[in-house]
Amino acid sequence: MTGTDRLFLVLSWTIGLCCVVFLMLPIVITVAASFTSSSVYTLPPPEWSLRWYQSLEQRSGLWEAVTLSLNLALVSTAISLVLGTLAAVAVTRGRFRGREAIATFTVSPLMMPGLVVGVALLQFFREIGLRDAYWSLLLGHIVITLPFVMRTLLASMSAFDFSLVDAARTLGLSYPKAILKVLVPNLAPAYLTGGLFAFLASMDNYPISIFLTDARNKTLPIKMLQYLEEQPDPSLAAMSSGLILMAVIALVVGARTVGLNRMIQG
């Protein structure tokens, strides 16, 4: 190894480790700031305290926003998993033309600006007379979650040995049963990672939801930005830390069951 080689390596490792610190910085700062006793953001906090976590009880509308967001994320992810499984089986197993195009189309919402999708949905729902905020949000959130599910399912189904499904059918299972009992358990890792990222994307979405809410149906990100304008105290850091905890749990579950390396492939 020559001197220049070593220099290249040292340089890329230095930048790489700085990058790790840089990426973790906002998360660490938020968690640290949430345990302050002061009512402004100073780090390190003058004293550690749980007062901002206790203050969350008094935030009006917070609980409703949390349940609405969880509801939307769970229901839209579940629907996407069903629609996604059917579409992915069709694309990987079918022998018709345009399968590539279908695969690209189902993943394409990921590449479209969220805000534009939100505006388009707002005008579209108004046009067809859909006024209910919950249903508008749910339809919008399926558009958010479906591409995440499709991306992982398409990748892992193309590597799946479908003769297993055929074998199950020879043994007397119907096609839907064979899919449910053979394919789904075998692709559990893909369902887990696709489902997790879809769930988190739905929980976090702001740009689509903002156009579809009404005064009574506000998702958590919308409520958080509203609090930030009205009363930006460290209780927001406490709420954020709650969301960070959720992400950490998702990560631990994912890493334990499918491995970190597979999680990034989706």
Place this chain on the structure above:
Amino acid sequence: MRSLENIGLLALPGLTFLAVVFALPLLMLLLKSFQIDGQFSLEEYRLFFSDEYNMSVLWRTLRVAALTTLLALLIAYPTAIAMSRANGIWLSIFLVAMVLPMSVGVVVKAFAWSIIFRTRGVLNDTLMSLGLIDAPIRMLFTETALIIGAANVFLPFMVLPIYAVLRQMDSRLPEAAASLGATPVFRFFNVTLPLSLPGVVAGCAFVFSLAVSMYVIPSLIVGERQQTLSMLTARSFLFLRNEALGATISSILLIIAISVVLGSSWLANRLGARQ
């Protein structure tokens, strides 16, 4: 046995859903922006592009997106190289540093950056206690703060595609070049870099399209004073009630996004064909 043609029908529910609730609304939005009272017209676009303020917003949006992409690439490339050579615990550290921030939402991260950049915030306090500055400097509401925050949020989307390509690359190729006497610099520019370009193109396209249309990050870091196209869109819908303007800007954002997708896949194909 059910014929394999019929299996294609399984795609129908999902496809119908996306066609009706995703493609159709976007198409209607796009068509509507070229119409006034049912007639084809470019009047809305002429109005938009003749307004100096709008042009400054468009220019700022593109500039911020380009600089964010550049900053992310400069950090991501060396990181992806280090990551592709890492093993064991180091690889796990890198992977956690990518996946955890991706799982934590944009709202949380943008909020964190607004605490960091505040005048009496974390960064100013640290710099002052280190004696590097005497008085707090204004960081929040600046374009630099926005670019740093945005690059931070989108960084994993740049690192991971480059890492994926580098990891797949046959590590014997640079070694072979070395044994033939190629210098490290020559090897980097003639072997590693060209082979990793598909990852770079994918990462840049993704980060650029995310950065052009970002909304939460600029509204928390720079606020209303420096508008971007998406903030202008949201404002014209939610506050100004000027839906024609909002629809026009959305269509411009949509056209930018579609051109980035088409341009990058064309570039990726060309790069693939050359190898």
